[in-house]
Amino acid sequence: MAEGSDRGPLRAPRGTHDVLWPQSSRWEAVVAGFAELARRWDFGLVLNPMFEESRLFRRGIGDESEVVGKEMYEFEDRGGRMLALRPEGTASVVRSFVEHRPPVPWKAWYVTPAFRYERAAAGRYRQHHQLGVEALGTDDPDLDVEVIALAAAFYAWLGLTRVELIVNSMGCPDCRPAYVEALRAHLDAHAGELCDEHRDRYVQNPLRVLDCKKPECRAATAEAPRLLDSLDEACAAHLARVRAGLDAVGVAHRIETRLVRGFDYYSRTTFEFTGLALEGAQNAVGGGGRYNGLVEQIGGPPTPGIGFGIGIERVLLACDAEGVFPAAPRPPDAFVVDLTGGEAARDLVAELRRAGLGAARAYDGRSLKSQMKQAGRSGAAVALIVGADELAAGTVTLRDLRHGTDQETVPRAAVLDRLRPQTEPPEKDPTP
Template sequence: MTGTPSEPAQAAASGDATAQKAFRTPIGTHDLAPPESDRWVALMGAFIGLADRAGFGYLQTPIFEDIGVFARIGEGTDVVGKEMYEFFDRSDRHLALRPECTASVCRAFAQHRPTTPWKIWYQGPFFRYEAPQAGRYRQFHQIGAETLGTDDADADVEIIALAADFFAALGLAQVPLVLNSMGDADTRAAYGEALSVYLQRRVGDVDSEDRDKIERHPLRILDSKREATAAVAAEAPQITDFLSPTTAAHFERVREGLDALGVSHEVDPKLVRGLDYYTRTTFEFRAASLDAAQDTICGGGRYNGLVEALGGPPTPGIGFALGIERLLLACDAEGVFEVPTQRAEVWVVDIAGGAAARDLTHDLRSVGIRADRAFDDRSMRAQMRAADRSGAEIALIVGPDEAGAGTVTVRPLRRPDGGSTDEPQRTVARTDLLGTLRTVFDALNAAAGDTDGSHSSGLD
């Protein structure tokens, strides 16, 4: 197909950059780049280590599914009714970008029928069309864990303890756990009826923004942040008064287990969670350091019945999801889990043509050392500035004299804790470099009080 080029195309062809549109990220999204992305990688590593030790394997599901998968989370919820990104593809299939992952996990279980208990964790982007604010994006990111195939209350304890251990590993101390039970389907139905009757009597006292929920999804009234609605909710019937003996015993076992593991918690009868699939245990971790409107950094619960709704056999499940963006806001508020400042342990400074830097960085990386270099034949001064900015603990210097003699000058720059060092520089043969680095790292670690040898482990 031929025709007259558009103005942007003509501008691109002529190299006229000023005529081109300056594209930016869509509203409610953001780019993730170093050094903040290093923090995300470290956060993921901390979670993966805990999940792996607890026997959880990684599950990755598509970022879009048949819209029916997510319709099961609640037709009356804002997530389904107002916030989902849905579309028809070129074959006229009705699809949606995933707004959460539990429904996808249950769809995967129903499809593949794995051996139970099936313990998995996941991570990735999710999508909801809502007003962006601090810690809330239209494309946001979550980590979660799920256990399917057991109704044992101890599985609830294990899931909740995994989240609590993760927060502790990040250094968070102000994340209280609140807990409740939704009972079974009969409990929820009886409670929903009693709550609706109560709310109909108090409809005039409910904030006008929440009144439509009384008919559509009355349980959503209970977690409204609006002052008038919250006052009405405070006097509402409590779901714990509707629990059957079986569900009450299950809830008590969960509480006993958390106490045994030292996971402090409090019961909040108004905690019902917004999605329709929750049964029995529900819980939230709330960051006391954040504003109340955005303080929930992790939420979850049991969802017995969701797998059947997606075509699978009767299968109980329990899990949680936590938002990475909001979690990091809580870390910032508490001053913990800061952005890593070091990307290299060793920086190679080469003023003899660059070949030594090319070869040395490759050799050091092959034995597990984080090594980097400058490019473009920069001056000694410029390369040393780059070494300092990198946070590297050691500079390896190769000038014309070292290149001719087959040697390297090893110059300690700082201790692993970032403090200054009095370690002298030394010139050694290339063949003796790794042994020398081991000695220098040991001395720097000792001076910094790092006796576990956590730095330069590739030399061990």
């Protein structure tokens, strides 16, 4: 183990990253856009702790899952409590539901960091960020449709077009066991054909083999029984209703019987959004499903639920790959250039800001040329220049920085009125 060596430069820990302006403007916009969609879909914001008792995740997500089994950031606090940084959002949200018992249906959205101790790569981080929703209290397939449609609307709002939605049903505790047995029987007969990894492990979790991308496993399961065919009547009807709903609201999707998601809590509807423009293996931009047994598992009353998580870094990567949703910096409305020692700038920016305008200025008594350069770089629409002449005359020189070199002399008292009409930004609708 590398003891915190004191050599070398300080850097962000492996798998973490900083987001600086102007890149961060995309994050602001992503969250604002998602918040607006959540409002339309009638979801309210829920805030949860970033760490929880470890047992929440062990019980909720499943001890066997990769994420809990080997990727959790677990630690003991000074009081001897075993805690873990949240590896995903659902367990915490559901725990808060169980703890507070809000009236159902309870529709919550969140934005949160998620922590997983795994080897970093492009689009995979030890701390990444997820947007998500959880809806508890009803098994109504129309809700599945709403939840999936919300995610689809989000991708569309970003401008993404190359996103594919795959849907499957994991069945329920009534019909899945029989299927798992049938699948296991099939795998027993083909065990020799499986890839190295699954040859021995398929017994524990046969469903995993369906998800394996190795050609051997693909071939060995090509003729395997399909979960879709062994759904009981209720699960089959549920899925049919979800599919019809997606068609009705115009959400294109494809059934993928191999889709098996990583967490233990899923039942019935599962889905995943894949960024087709993304290179490499990290191309899932979002996913989720129904988890009708989860609330009970962590100590609440039997309550069905459904939700999804969307990885912000992934989605932004997909935007880069498709060339959409660029960073949109918000420049100041005016840049104050001061040649009098700073007092005029100090007072003028204060006045502009009180009036709701974005005001920037230079510091350290730079030269006029230097201040003008900064003004140009800032993206401000106008420069407000105050020198000895203007100070004496009670005016400011207002220079257009966007178009040409037009400038005019404006009485100091009229500056605000002169600025307001041309800078009032139209209230921007975050959706198309």
